Amino acid sequence: MSPTLPRKPEPIEYELVASKKGLRIGADGSMKLDRARFDSLNDQAPDQTKIRGSYEMVSAHAVRLNRIQEDSKRIDYIFAPEPSKKVTA
Secondary structure: OOOOOOOOOOOOOEEEEEEEEEEEEOOOOOEEEOHHHHHHOOOOOOOOOOOEEOHHHHHHHHHHHHHHHHHOOEEEEEEEEEEOOOOOO
8 A cells, every 4th residue: 555645735715805994084084973874885896796816916916906096085895805714525
């Protein structure tokens, strides 16, 4: 019987996740909850496609989405990479 070689671990795959916030950014940079805005938001970000890949790729996409919101002085959702929940058989 031949010895079994250890399997090379699979790379970790990340996915883009969003967390509902409903914040306004003040002139001084402070962030405050806008309750009416928060209540009007969907629990999931609209048009959020399933983005999966390396940490670097997903993180770069999250940074772009967060900066777009920051430039508009409103943070509806915070985007971030999270390890993908793979289902193995």
